[in-house]
Amino acid sequence: MRALPLVPELVRQLFRRPATNRFPAKYLPPSIRAFLRDVQAGRAAVNPPVPTPPRFRGKIAYDRDSCIGCTLCVKVCPAHAIEFIPDIKKIRVWVDQCIFCSQCTSICPKSCLSMTDAFLLAGEDRYAEDLIVE
């Protein structure tokens, strides 16, 4: 096997468990929607994703009550994902635009912005309710 050094590894691999993470299911379900419905109804189970590390930069969370409307976060957001609403002196984050740089959370004087572990944000509607944080 000197000429083909990979062969022993391949044969060994044949008897090991594959490295692929089975998230969300082992095989692509014939219909994703049906699968999700089944999961919701408890008829099917989702294989868990790889756990996120500590201090992961996921979907933004906003503590509306402590925000003082200083607009600093708006100034540093590279993606223009934060909108300031002057009437109520609060902000609104458009998560579909957010690039998870965590700059806003660093600058906020009241620490009312933070990053969560949520990363399953893909969807068909950019303006879906759960993609707008306010």
Next chain:
Amino acid sequence: MTPAEIALLAAWCAALSLFALAGGLLLSGIDRKLAAHMQARIGPPIRQPFIDTVKLLQKDTVVPANAIPWLFNAAPVVALVSSVLVLFYIPVGSTMPVLGAYGDLVLVMYLLTVPALALVAGGFASGSPYATVGAQREMVTMIAYEFPLAIVVIGVAWRLGAAGISHPFALQSIAANPVWSVTGPLGLAGVFILLVVLAAITPAELSRIPFDTQEAETELAGGLLVEYSGRNLAMFSLAQAAKTLVLAAIIVAVFFPWTLSSFLAMPPVVALAADLLFFLLKAVLVLFFAVTLVRVAMARFRINELVSFYWVYLSVIGLAGLLLLMADVIAGPLAGVGI
């Protein structure tokens, strides 16, 4: 032949065609699964080739503007029909070839070139530079493996003939008298070498890595097949599946023809099923070593490397096997018939 006989023959042929397609797809699925596991992936489910075929059949068939439509559309049909046809001449399990009376191993070898020629014609008819390059490469590949293939066929048949077996080229007699059983120790080595040579030709016949220069996804984007879509592509992939089964069947028939029913007594219906399963098992094993393991363990050859591999290395190895067989025949009487 009486009409009843013809009807029976037609029924057999229809059943075999179905078996060729379904079995071929199943073998492709198993191949993909095993390859995936060797690469530490889960891979698609074994039924995936069936799903793909059904999906392709539902899709639009596009004929490129500068293709030659009749040739472009005829090529997949010819490839599919000829691939399935070959199986009629090869024993499967304990069933002897349905058309065995009308053709032998030499005919099978000729028939095997037809799907490849259809691919070449389809490639040239596509009017795409990728397909043209692919078609040229396919022709070169065919010429390259033809010689070692001939060595194997002639070697086996000649040895059987030398052992006094009548009709040595007929697959029935090859299957009924495993070559291993008629040879001495030298011959065993010779037969083994021929088996290796035939196994080494299989990936090229099936255009698999390392000899898939004619399709070469990363070079020619699918080469010969680049312009094919929908039903036409489905036919080509079915032809490919059938060919997979056929090649496995040839190797099994020539080198591993044993059946379960010849060892264990069982009622005929059970024997048929058991032999069929046993045949599939042998086919999976043969394909694993000849195709799956090879295709995951190597990089793709360049076309000139492919040619020198077949013309020089494999031919020399094949001839060495042939010489061993000859030596075996000569040494046979001297060493005594005790073996």
Next chain:
Amino acid sequence: MSGESKKAPYRVPIGPNHPALKEPVMFTFELEGEVVRDVDFAPGQAHRGIEWMGMRRNPVQIVHLTDRICGICGVVHSLSFSLAVEQIAGIEVPERADYIRTIVHEFERIQSHLLWAGVAAHELGFDSLLHLTWRVREEAMDVIENLTGNRVNYGIVQVGGVRRDIVPEQHAIIEKCLATYEGLLDTLLSFFLDDRTIRMRCRDVGVLSRKDALELCTVGPTARASGVNVDLRQDYPYAAYGDLDVKAVLPDRYLGETHGDVYDRIVVRLLEVGQSCQIIRQCLSEMPAGPITAEEKLVKLLATCKKATGEGIGRVEAPRGECLHYVRMEGKDSPASWKVKASSYSNLMSWIPMLRGSQIADIPIIVASIDPCLSCTDRVAIVRDSRRSILSKDDLHRLSVEKTRRLQG
């Protein structure tokens, strides 16, 4: 079509989209049988106007924009941009920040080179090796995610320092990853270099002579594989490299000879994975304590940047070679000018001598062998009346003179 004789040259377009090309570029090959007679290529298929976006943002924002110039070199661009801005604003980066920058930078090199090795194997039709390298690459990605919070586009560098410290608990994680790679390196080298089929496909394929490499100003592993001793980390140290002992990896140090072929490029990149492990190890043990940024308060940082005037150049040894950022600030929120030269820009021209005379089968691996990153390279696209036009050398020269005049005011 086939009717023509095999000797007549024919043209085959490859790209902008082709399975062998991971990024868009348009090749036109003139072939004779299986042999490449001549080749021309047209980049500029993926211009995204990032500099234009930068002109409307302040440096604190742009740093995160630079992350997106390349999906693989997430830290290289933000680092060289920050270096340029720090030069202009006269910001002194704390030492600890320099070490952290270096560590992330080297992890990026590890994952980038492994990624490349996988792609190269795939181009050769050797998918098992692709899956294997990408699987071990995960280890580096996990560490990066742990250090920065993101798998790609790390957002760890900020003007003046870094945004996250490496805490003691993370040392163990890094050590574990380094140990894995150091244990694996020999196996990987053997998988790639001892394999007969790979050797057959890569040895003396896509040769770039030392002379051509120098004349075409190639950079990074492409240049080093041809025996050119260049590496910014050694020649023009930035971040913590001045304190470290970095020597350019050259193929003859490992194999005793330099061919300047694809095989040598594999050698250089794989050895650099080992070198990066050593650098990280050294950084971890020598990392001084202290602050991780020159300016904790972003508001103050913004003010400093706003006041700054002048021009600066940041140069960084990216996994693919030198990456350069030119920034000019004129006392406004946003820079007055910002230019990016990604490493592939310097390497693209080396395709021509490599590809001439090669076989069709070698095109994918040769194209991939310089590890081209075209989306990072495409910094300009010219469209007039919704049609693309090609600029000649004279046009380009005139335009650049004009631009320089404009910048000089």
